[in-house]
Amino acid sequence: MEYNTIYKPKGDAMKHIKIDPITRLEGHGKIDIFLDEQGEVANCYFVVPELRGFEKFCQGRPVEDLPRITTRICGVCPEAHHMASAKACDAVYHVTIPPAARKLRELLYNTFYCADHTVHFYALGGPDFVVGPDAPKAERNILGVIRKVGLDAGKKVIKLRALAGEIIETLGGKKIHQVTAIPGGVSKGLTEEERQKFLSYASYFVEFGQFTLQVFEDIVLKNSDYVDMILSDTFAHKTYYMGLVDENNKVNFYDGMVRVVDPEGNEFCKYHPHEYTEHISEHIEPWTYLKYPYLKNVGWKGFVDGKESGVYRATPLARLNVSDGMATPLAQEEYEKFYDTLTGDSSGKTPVHHTLATHWARVIELMYAAERTKELLEDPEITSPDIRVIPTEIPTEGVGTVEAPRGTLTHHYKTDENGIVREVNLIVGTTNNYAAISMSIKKAAQGLIHKGVEITDGVLNKIEMAFRAYDPCFACATHTLPGQMPLELRIFDKDGQLITSKKRY
Amino acid sequence: MSKPKLALYWAASCGGCEITVLDIEEKILDVAEFFDIVFWPCAMDFKYEDVQAMGEKEIDITLFNGAIRTSENEQMAKLLREKSKILIAFGSCAHEGCIPGLANFFDRKGIFEYAYKQSPTVEEETRGTYPQPHTRVPEGEIEIPEFYDTVKTLDQVVEVDYIIPGCPPQSFQVWGVLQAVMDILKTGKPLPPKGAVLGAGDKTCCDECPRERKEKKIKEFVRPHQIIPKEDECLLDQGILCMGPATRSGCGALCVKANIPCRGCYGAPPNVRDQGAKMISALSSVVDASNPEEARKILETIADPLGTFYRFSLAHSTFRRAQIPNGKAQEKVVAQQEAEAIH
DSSP states (O other), X not given: OGXXXXXXXXXXOOEEEEEEEETTSSSOEEEEEEEOTXXXXXXXXXXXXXXXXXXXXXXXXXXXXXXXXXXXGOSSSHHHHHHHHHHHHHHHTTOOOOHHHHHHHHHHHHHHHHHHHHHIIIIIIHHHHHTOTTSOGXXXXXXXHHHHHOHHHHHHHHHHHHHHHHHHHHHHSSSSSOOOEETTEESOOOOHHHHHHHHHHHHHHHXXXXXXXXXXXXXXXXXXXXXXXXXSGGGBOOOEEEEEEOTTSBBOSSSOEEEEEOTTSOEEEEXXXXXXXXXXXXXXXXXXXXXXXXXXXXXXXXSOOSTTXXXXXXXXXXXXXXXXXXXXXXXXXXXXXXXXXXXXXXXXXXXXXXXXXXXXXXXXXXXXXXXXXXXXXXXXGGGOSOOBOOOOSOOOEEEEEEEETTEEEEEEEEEOTTSBEEEXXXXXXXXXXXXXXXXXXXXXXXXXXXXXXXXXXXXXXXXXXXXHTTOOSSOGGGGSTTXXXXXXXXXXXXXXXXXXXXXXX | OOOOEEEEEESBSOSHHHHHHHXXXXXXXXXXXXXEEEEOTTTSOOOHHHHHTSOTTOEEEEEEESBEEEHHHHHHHHHHHHHEEEEEEESHHHHHOTGGGGGGGSOHHHHHHXXXXXXXXXXXXXXXXXXXXXXXXXXXXXXXXXXXXXXXXXXXXXOOOEEEOSSSOOHHHHHHHHHHHHHHHHHOOOOOOTTOBOSSOSSBHHHHOOSBOOOOOBSOOBOTTTOOOOSSXXXXXXXXXXXXXXXXXOSOSXXXXXXXXXXXXXXXXXXXXXXXXXXXXXXXXXXXXXXXXXXXXXXXXXXXXXXHHTXXXXXXXXXXXXXOGGGOOTTOOOOOTTGGGGO
């Protein structure tokens, strides 16, 4: 079998460590680590061995069906594609949707954020902190989290996911692969009875957000070892940051302008999503199917950070770094605490570069999503039957952008005069971070793998932690139990002989 | 007695089939209790070697989701076939190619050309660089799987025992099948006949649809965004192309209940070989035309007929893929039984 082919160095003395497969990345990702003659990490290649070709095969399809075709890019975050696609369709038809339709879309989307961020925190990223990075591997999963935080917490997580699922199915038509957002609005409204019921769910989301912030406080922030790890250089990169902001420069998931700040926190640019091609370029490497977006006006300088490199990040951490705050009170309170703790400047103007702080940022976003869900349900207009307009303009071209949980998601469509798709370009959430993730893995490997150092399970886990913080959605199913991926390292000597191997189950 | 062995695997897919299994919620614990889950890359930490090391037919049941898009997908399908007593095509991708199968309107060249050359965001410096199965880098060599020209379904590369349709299969249906399987394994009841479709109905989506059907007389087709349909009337009666008549029941008519037409994700109804042909046949009886010219005009109001009739089933249809002579005539779909030979 190809997966197990032992790499044989061809005439060079490099050692080759393969982490293959990384089963919880979508497809079957792998990390190739090459050592030099001194046994130090020479280079790291994070390979995404899969492509499905959506951009091409959407050509020829009726544009109004794209919101239900592009959901199939990801079964974990179909909501993000459904929304970005519907917004691109509205733009193609030059139509402004009724306020109630916009609110219903935003409601569905924030509910989805509640569920998605919860699963990541408790099942995936959380175990590293809650249970501890050096805890026995059998404990480092959601069951370990439940043991530590209490069975009650596990029940709370399951309840949140079930309630959010019910709202999503009601508003979106299906729990997975929603169908209701169409050019001009949404096909299905919300009844007063449903609103009342969901309002009680939203109150629960808010309580749950507060509970989770408390868990983070008690278990992570009160443990100086964890705080030191968050602040360590091994897990830091000074990059640009990108995210959507509203008219007050507050974080917004559904709509807004794209704001980019430089590593010092100064605004580098702020643009309307339809101008994205003036700001984003993509670099290609022949050994992976995924492209590397970067800031066009800074340029591609390779896998390096700093102000001269166009590498940027678009993650929960990035969204906080580009914004001036959160639009809801409880989330804002925590935003100030976040920056006060990590930079000493509660205004948030000084960016946080510590990748592991992304987990904290995610919990703050969870708080915002919960509060926003409640706000939207308290708005009487949300039950308005005025949820659709019929597009009358000739369709042309449009861009739709939302913040997917894993990064700024852009759909760009061009159609003929009948609304048949001629061109589709996509910049998908995690893809934004592909270069940064690769750099984070390399830096962690360089910091942890040295000649004579035994490759322990804890070492493997710390390399994983470097990219788990990004919640990579190569990785649709990273959102599953038990939140720990198998790694395999093999080290070969210069003759291709296996000298040590480390497997983790 | 040792527990029956269960494996779940994903090939070219979106992950939705995995989520739908998890959506059975706390009942997943019953499944984990009953079975020895020997391979589930998305949720559990077992590796390819473990599967390779198993004896022939050592796994009792494998649920395989995802289409066959790359060489790696095909190798895994063959390996799991060898190791499994029962192999189930789980979800629309494995069953009939699903949305990724729409790529069969094109080929690898066209897909690469857009992604790595024509896309407006690709930089000038590396524009036109295509992924290679083997790449020499300064430190060594990196391998990636080969991307095929044609998306194949699971039953086009290995023998399949049963099918669970849907995009994704609804989780209540998945739980129903798992319960039935556990019962069979406990009691020794006979298995369903080979090739059976599990976790779905034996009628059409229309039979589950609450909307009222009248005698259809369609003068013109309209697209979903062009009208606000009446609440209780059949969407097709209102001129919106709905795949309900050509789609197997099982989902509970979710889309139509949300005022959106069916696109056929549960596949063809019983005893129908080709979903698109079934839809054409269904339409022929409802178009209100008195002569062929009139009928042609009405049918021309359907946007993207092939991409709609075969939205989920192109890779499994009689056609399987579009032939693309000289990169032109992409609309022309012709039968090509040797599609696999392309690569």
